[in-house]
Amino acid sequence: MSVLIVGSTALDSIKTPKAANPRLLGGSASHAAVAASFFGPVNLVGAVGDDFPKRYLDLYRRHGMDLAGLQILPGKTFHWSGEYEINMNHRRTLLTELGVFETFTPTLPKSYLKSAFVLLANIAPSLQHHVLNQMKRPRFVVADTMDLWLNIALEDVLRLLKRIDGFVLNDSEAHQLTGEDNLFGAIRKIHKLGPKYVIVKQGSHGSILSGPRGFFICPAYPLNEVTDPTGAGDSFAGGMMGYLAAAQGSVDRNIRRAMVYGSVVASFCCEGFGLTRTTRVKRGQIDRRVKELEELTAF
Amino acid sequence: MSVLIVGSTALDSIKTPKAANPRLLGGSASHAAVAASFFGPVNLVGAVGDDFPKRYLDLYRRHGMDLAGLQILPGKTFHWSGEYEINMNHRRTLLTELGVFETFTPTLPKSYLKSAFVLLANIAPSLQHHVLNQMKRPRFVVADTMDLWLNIALEDVLRLLKRIDGFVLNDSEAHQLTGEDNLFGAIRKIHKLGPKYVIVKQGSHGSILSGPRGFFICPAYPLNEVTDPTGAGDSFAGGMMGYLAAAQGSVDRNIRRAMVYGSVVASFCCEGFGLTRTTRVKRGQIDRRVKELEELTAF
Secondary structure (H helix, E strand, O other), X not given: OOEEEEOOXXXXXXXXXXXXXXXXXXXXXXXXXXXXXXXXOEEEEEEEEOOOOHHHHHHHHHOOEEEXXXXXXXXXXXXXXXXXXXXXXXXXXXXXXXXXXXXOOOOOOHHHOOOOEEEEOOOOHHHHHXXXXXOOOOOEEEEEOOHHHHHHOHHHHHHHHOOOXXXXXXXXXXXXXXXXXXXXXXXXXXXXXXXXXXXXXXXXXXXXXXXXXXXXXEOOOOOOOOOOOOOHHHHHHHHHHHHHHHOOOOHHHHHHHHHHHHHHXXXXXXXXXXXXXXXXXXXXXXXXXXHHHHHHHOO | OOEEEEOOOEEEEEXXXXXXXXXXXXXXXXXXXXXXXXOXXXXXXXXXXXXXXXXXXXXXXXXXXXXXXXXXXXXXXXXXEEEEOOOOOOEEEEEEEOHHHHOOOOOOOHHHOXXXXXXXXXXXXXXXXXXXXXXXXXXXXXXXOOHHHHHHOHHHHHHHHOOOOEEEEEHHHHHHHHOOOOHHHHHHHHHHXXXXXXXXXXXXXXXXXXXXXXXXXXOOOOOOOOOOOOOHHHHHHHHHHHHHHHOOOOHXXXXXXXXXXXXXXXXXXXXXXXXXXXXXXXXHHHHHHHHHHHHHHOO
């Protein structure tokens, strides 16, 4: 089954202490869609400007994506520029040029309307709503967010939480949203806001799922070097949703393994700038790291 | 088999945003020894003053400890006072009164000299050396440390690393010791300094083992409330060593499970001030949380 992914499609200029890379393919939807593509077909919803390099469209196609939902609009592609500190734990935004995203409205092609699995990757929550407004209630909807929307569009986020099955956020966002210092207290409060599944990303510490079957502690793959963590969270969510859409059986039964797959795709993402490493990965390499994580957590 | 534990035996006055508790039983050896006592006999090495409350000696005895190595010296018991911030992640020391620890030298009773399992809990590294100097090479020696010793007694720590099998430290200490930002890079450098087993504590994120069989990602038990994390790291190391000393078979085979047991004892430690919660725990409760952690990490 294909997964519908909406989010930002962007060009990222990323500086780390070791290198600077201008105008790489980026954006939450790009990372999530490439991650999901390892497991099955992806319907991509986003917008790029007429400056968007053809090689990046080719890249999307090579990953088997349906691009009927990708609008190519007159104007400039969304451009983000950021810089990481030495330990890669903090980054600051140097520049945000919204370009075509200033006026973008995600209109779904008819062929996308019945998608069962929907990932609302990080993008303005009003646009996440707009996608759901066009669809019959999909089988499983997960939304991601970022601190910005909790600051400037909290009401939209809160309304969204009542319309989705799963919510993905990082631990500082969980604290910001709930005012709870204890992670598990914060998770309880987020459940009360709507979502049945709450997934808290903890970077190199992995992630925590809280769902109908209780908690799951999902490990991160040990990395000797983090080249660029941009998009790791999106890769995690995309890999998870791609795996879920492709798997047989209930979400409840598959979601733990889906998270581990997402975690592994995120580990590859961190090993290169932008999508440069992820796009060179083969499915067999992903399976091997999942197997390794089984061994690394067994006791 | 009994485990020999040396470290500080102290009175702790602990403030958190919710409460203040003066002069509780504390110190690295107290926490580690109580934790180890759930699994088998413990030989305690430390020193207290003549002001040390009899009820705390009774507490040690109730946990089946051999106190032949606990010196009761004229003077005051080591007293530490500290205060935690709201999220329990940072604490500051308000007061340190060394008392009898100013002149303490850990002399081992003859009955302790052939102990196979030795935990050098956090204490000045010169004293950790002094313990080893009195013994034939024990079968398995683990040392813990703290940032203070890396600052003021680095040479002693470096010499110690060549004499031990396992080294336990937290991630900021690993970075401090090696200058490596990447955790796995730091671990590699610590192996080169001597220890075959390196264990990095990561608080609520669990811990990482690096040993002859590769890495192990050890989970932390999810806690809805952390009342007082003082002694959690000592409880972890003590529980691990107690389990190892009691288990049949090789350290290599048992150490992962030993860490999970240590992690669970540490979780109880965090649920009460000082040792108040840990000392009320029954072995069956520990086994249940270990079982829960198996379920929480399975995928």
